[in-house]
Every structure is written in C-alpha cells, then in structure tokens.
Amino acid sequence: MNVSRRKFLGMAAKVMVGGIIVYGVTPSVLEAIARDKTPQASSPNDGKQKHQWVFVVDVSKCIGCMKCLEACKRENLVPPDPDSRRTWVEEYTAGEDGAALGHTANWGSDGPERTGPSAEHQEPAGTKGFFVPKLCNQCEDPPCVPVCPVSATFQTEDGIVLVDAKRCIGCKYCIMACPYGARYLHNGTRTVDKCTWCYHRITKGLPPACVEVCPVEARLFGDLNDPESPVRKLLKEKMTQVLRPETGTKPRVRYLGLQEGVR
C-alpha cells in the first residue's frame, strides 16, 4: 500500500514533468519548422516582407453604389443577410458648418437595393453628405489577435489578419476587441469571419474584388514594394489619414479626404 502510493506519486511527478517539457518544447519545434517553410519570415515591421500591401479609400469619390458589397459577398461567400459583411459603406450627413453630424452605420449592407438613407432620414433638401467605405484595416498591431483563446486568428508574414474557421470556436472575443467593427459571426458556420483584402486574389497579384468593381476608383489597392504601383505614388503625393489613430493599432487602410468626425 505504502510502496504503491510512492510509486504512483513518483510516476505522477514524472508524467507531470514530462508533460511540461513536451508542451514547452513542441511548439518551439513546430515554430522552427514553420519558419523553415516560409523562408521570407521576418517581423511585420522591418520592411523586408515580400509584400507591403496597402489599401487606399478616397472618400471624396465614393458614390455609394454598393457594387463593392455585392462583389465582396459573391467573391467571399458571405451570407446575404445585412449583418454579415466583410466590407460596408457608411453614409455621413454633413451639417451646415461642414462637420460630420452622424451616419447610418452599415448602410447598404443588404446589397445594392437602396433601402434609402435619404428616405429614412428625411434630410432637409440640399443637405450634403459623403460615403465612407469601410473594411478590415489589417492593423500592424491587431487587437483582435492576442485575445483569441484558441489562436484561430493570426497575422500572416505580409500582415494580413486571417481567421482559421476550422479552429475558431465562435467566442466572439475578437469581435469585441476590434475597434472598427470589422468582424462578424458567420451565421452558417458560427465562426467569426472578416475581410482578408481578398487574400486569395492579392496573393495571385489581383486586386481585391471590391477594388475590381469600384466604378469610380474610390477603392485602390497596391503593393508599396512594387515601384510601379500607382498607390505608392499616390501616398507619396497626398496626405492620408487612418481611422481611430488613437487606438494605436496602426491601421493599413489609408483614407483620402477623411473629414473630422468620421470614426
């Protein structure tokens, strides 16, 4: 009795120590293998990545036609309901002093049929406003990534934040963490989904679907590592802003002509 208990405790201690060692060492080994598989591995901030993708939104050009939403839903198999969206367009109405007064969040996310922002709001005639297209900012310091309890969301070497739908448990912590409201719960898979800047397109050298269909070039996409990229030239010539810079997330979507009051 005494001996078997001692034996048991000894074995338990060995198993515990062994477990700690295995659990401690294995991820490091896996990590090393992952690094070998991706030779361009480097820090996202040291400027040595294969791509330095950047998304530019020109607020002054957007006409609110919602072709981008339509294309995004089609390209990325996003459910048709209004709450499921990877990108959306907000309508801001400007006051007499030109300051943004308010906006209809998520306007048009139900597709190209205009349910009518003007109709809903009964704006006085002559009130001017503007549209602000929004999507995932692919932040350099994404607050949504460290909160994931199962590491289902992560940043690629090129800085794109992806969600592994096979690992996601749908706890929605990341939805809470994102200051831009860029994530949603896919009502079919019950996992979190978000804009990837059409990762399957940009890795093949194609623009994201929303950029492809934008009729007025309000959405632009490019690679800063490409010396011929028009976006690179544009960012050299014009001042751009980001949304909520105070959050310190270092967003990668650059806005042209963003007015004060747009959040």
Place this chain on the structure above:
Amino acid sequence: MKHKLFVASQKLLKGARRFAFIGLPALLLALVLVPLWQLGVRAPRLPQLSPAKLVYQVATEQRIAGAPLQYTGPANCAECHSAQYATWQRGKHATVSCEACHGAARPHISDGASLSANPSREACGACHDQLDTRPPGFRQVSLAQHYSHSTCTACHPAHDPTRAASRPTPTPQGATTPVPTSEPTPQTSSTPLPQPTPSASATPSAPPRLGPPIPHPLAGDCLSCHAPEGVLPLSGQHSGRTDGECLTCHLQGGE
C-alpha cells in the same frame, strides 16, 4: 505519550523526506519552467512580441489563398468580346469594370452561364440616381423625372454612355432620332431651347445624342406645326418622322 509523539515525529519526518525528494524538485522545476513557458511558448500567440507562426497557420494561409476566384477582371473579357471591350475603353464608363454591371465572370467562363447586365433603370440608378450624399461633380439624374417612360440604354448605350444609341447609319425605327450635341439634363435644364430644331447645324456625321426637352405643352400632333411645310419645320435630319416618334427622344420640359 512519548510513544505517540515518536510516531507523530516519524510521520512528519517521512513527509518531509517525501517533500524533499518529490515535492521540492517539482516546485523548483515549476519555478524555472513557468517563466520559460511564458516566454517561449505563449509568446508566439502574441504577434506584437514575436511574429513566429505555428505550422497550422501556414496550412490555413495556403487554404485561404487557394480559394476560387469569382471576379476575373476585364482582360479576360477582352479575349472573346473584343468589340465591346474596344467601345467600352473609349467611353466614359472605361473606369467601370465589366463585372461591376455584368457580375462575376467565373461561372460564365467555366460553365457558359449567361452574363447579361441588368437593363433596368434601377441598375443604372445604383450609381446615377440623384442623391445628396453623392459627390457633387458626379453625373446624377432623378430616376423619377428623367425620361421615366424610357429605358436608360435607349439613349445611353452602357458601354459608351455619352454616345447616343443610334449609330451613324440610323435604323428606320424612330428610337434613334439623331439630334444635337448638348447633353440634356431636364430636371436642371437652365437653358430651355426656344426653337424646336436646335440641331439643324449639327453635322450629319457627328454622333447623335438625346434631344432637348420640348418647351411647350404637348398635344400629340407634333407634325401639324413641325412638318416641312409647317410653322417651325423639322431639320433635314428629321425628315420622315411621324407624330408618335418625337417623344422617344424629346420629353416635355424646359418651361
């Protein structure tokens, strides 16, 4: 009494020995391993500390990157539809990708699915219906007022919208009445033209456009005044017109 104390101390000693040989090393190990664990194992989950990826993340990246495309881009359309492509590239809609109106081309290319654009007024209105929020310089009309009886493409061919629907060789159908060069915007028309035939000077080879609005009430018998022998005869370009045709290109408007 003493005997009991001896037994108790023996038990205590045994416990202490067991702690020294099993518990203490385990505790020390934990004290060393936990900080290491914090640094070495959990750090990869915090990308701002280390960008290292785990193996499954590489696989996830490859899986997402391998998703099928739906939108293929205009270059693919040009391979078969070169004539439409050329017209489109010349026109004002050159910045509007084929798939913006026609939809994703993948099903069309792989299965030959139909890819005709929606010809409704609402489809054009998605971009061009009058809306205060739209940029002021962008061309907008009120769908409710602007030639509401007609389809947009009757006058504005979608691939080259500022060229009127009629080709330089007009068909006998009246739908393509050739007229002047100024783009009419009836709901904002600041220059209602007093004479009904402002197009007389237009060269016959110039691409015809939508007609100016009619600045007077309509009686339906246009040719009673505008016949070649009437008060205000139509221009030579309009010869052979009948009463019903005028409204195809001219609406009542202006004053």
